Amino acid sequence: MKFSLNKPVKIIMLGAGGTGGHIAPHLYRLLHTLERPVEVIIADGDIVEQKNLVRQNFIASDLGRNKAQVLAERYASAFGMEARYIPEFIESADRLSELVRPVKYTAGLYPYPQSEGLSILIGAVDNNRSRHLCHQVFQKSDNLIYIDSGNGEYTGQVVCGIRRKGKTYYKPVGEVYPDVLEDTDKFPTELSCAEASMSAPQSIVANIMAAAAVVSYIYNILILGSIEVRSVTFSTKTVNLKPVISRNHTRKAA
Numbered sequence: 001m002k003f004s005l006n007k008p009v010k011i012i013m014l015g016a017g018g019t020g021g022h023i024a025p026h027l028y029r030l031l032h033t034l035e036r037p038v039e040v041i042i043a044d045g046d047i048v049e050q051k052n053l054v055r056q057n058f059i060a061s062d063l064g065r066n067k068a069q070v071l072a073e074r075y076a077s078a079f080g081m082e083a084r085y086i087p088e089f090i091e092s093a094d095r096l097s098e099l100v101r102p103v104k105y106t107a108g109l110y111p112y113p114q115s116e117g118l119s120i121l122i123g124a125v126d127n128n129r130s131r132h133l134c135h136q137v138f139q140k141s142d143n144l145i146y147i148d149s150g151n152g153e154y155t156g157q158v159v160c161g162i163r164r165k166g167k168t169y170y171k172p173v174g175e176v177y178p179d180v181l182e183d184t185d186k187f188p189t190e191l192s193c194a195e196a197s198m199s200a201p202q203s204i205v206a207n208i209m210a211a212a213a214v215v216s217y218i219y220n221i222l223i224l225g226s227i228e229v230r231s232v233t234f235s236t237k238t239v240n241l242k243p244v245i246s247r248n249h250t251r252k253a254a
Contacts, residue, residue, distance in 0.1 A: 001162060001169060005225045008037035008117035011218075012099045014090055014134070015124030016044035016067035018202050019149050021057030022211035023124060024071040030219060032079035037117070040081065041099065044068040045089035045188060055204035091130070091187045096121075096137045100144055116143055120221070122214060123148035123173070128180045129187050135174035142166045147217050148173035149210045150180070151234075153203050158213040159231040170230050205236045213241065 009031070013020055024042065031038045048062040048070060062070045072085035090096050102116040121144060123134050131148060138146045138161055146161040150173070161172025174181045213232050220227045229243040 001227055003118065003221050003225050003227075005222075006036055007115070008039075008103050008105050009034065009120070009222060010039045010041075010100075010103050010117055011120045011122065012041045012043065012096075013122040013124055014043050014096075014130060015122075015126065016042050016071050017046060017052070017124070017126065018056050018204075018207040019151070019210045019214070020044065020122075020124035021067070021071060022208050023122065023149075023214050024057070025075050026211070026215045027218060028075040028079045028081060030215065030222070032081055034222060037103070037105075038081070039084065039103070040072075040076070041084045041086060042068040042072045043086035043088065043090050043099075045087060055202065055207060089130075089188045091133065091189060093133060093136050096133060097140065100137060100141065102143055118145065118221075119143065120145040120147065120218070124214070127185045127188065128182075129185050131173060131180045135172055135181060138163060138172050138174075139168075145221065146172050147214055149214050151202060151206045151210045154206055154237050155233070155235045156206055156210050157231060157233045158210060158217070160217050160227065160229070173231075176231055203236060206234075209234050209236055209241070 031040065044067045046067050048058045048065055048067055050063065052058055053060065058070065066087040068085040069087055072083040076083035100119050100121050102119040104114045105117055107115050121134060123131060125131060134146060138144055141163050142165060144163045147158065149158045150156055159173040159176050160170055162170040217227060228245055231244045232241050234241045
């Protein structure tokens with residue numbers, strides 16, 4: 001599938017923990033080279049704790065600070081970009097819909113009509129309730145790229161869903177892996193202290209491999225202008241990434 005190489009770009013990343021923390025530095029490094037307007041918003045209501053220093057992209061001086069704020073301020077300032085972040089968990093469909101709404105811009109001189117920029121939602125969350133929310137918003141969006149990352153201790157997957165002019169061209173994670181929509185978990189703000197302390201085991205290499213796959217999607221979309229892979233699965237034990245190749249990657253650019 002083809003993508004425009006000159007439209008403004010808006011990226012919203014939900015989650016600034018294990019995977020999101022490793023996505024951030026490479027995402028900002030990549031985006032600051034683009035010769036077009038770029039907006040990045042990171043959202044996460046969690047704070048940096050001692051246990052996070054083992055596998056997440058934080059250091060001791062970050063302890064007690066909001067994760068989204070740490071990442072946005074550290075990497076946006078490093079690459080001369082505006083630091084935008086939401087120190088809260090996004091748990092409302094209306095709010096997420098507003099966040100992912102593409103920016104409007106005028107491609108030529110007046111009276112040319114306004115066009116929509118590219119809007120990309122990165123799901124770096126660790127619960128299926130949030131994935132369900134992203135799925136709902138994706139299904140109601142006219143134009144949206146939704147890249148979801150999920151992993152356990154050694155394995156995981158990254159799925160790129162694409163909506164264009166109200167039609168789904170690439171299935172989102174909720175259609176590729178329907179079990180993620182069978183909500184048995186809670187939003188982060190609904191968890192008790194005991195529940196919040198119990199999280200699925202992950203390894204730093206799984207988080208890094210997932211982050212590399214997400215950034216590769218962003219690179220292909222924004223720098224190369226096309227993607228040929230709908231989703232990837234990976235294993236850190238076998239050091240393997242297995243792609244699902246698109247059969248219709250020559251479609252018109254958005």
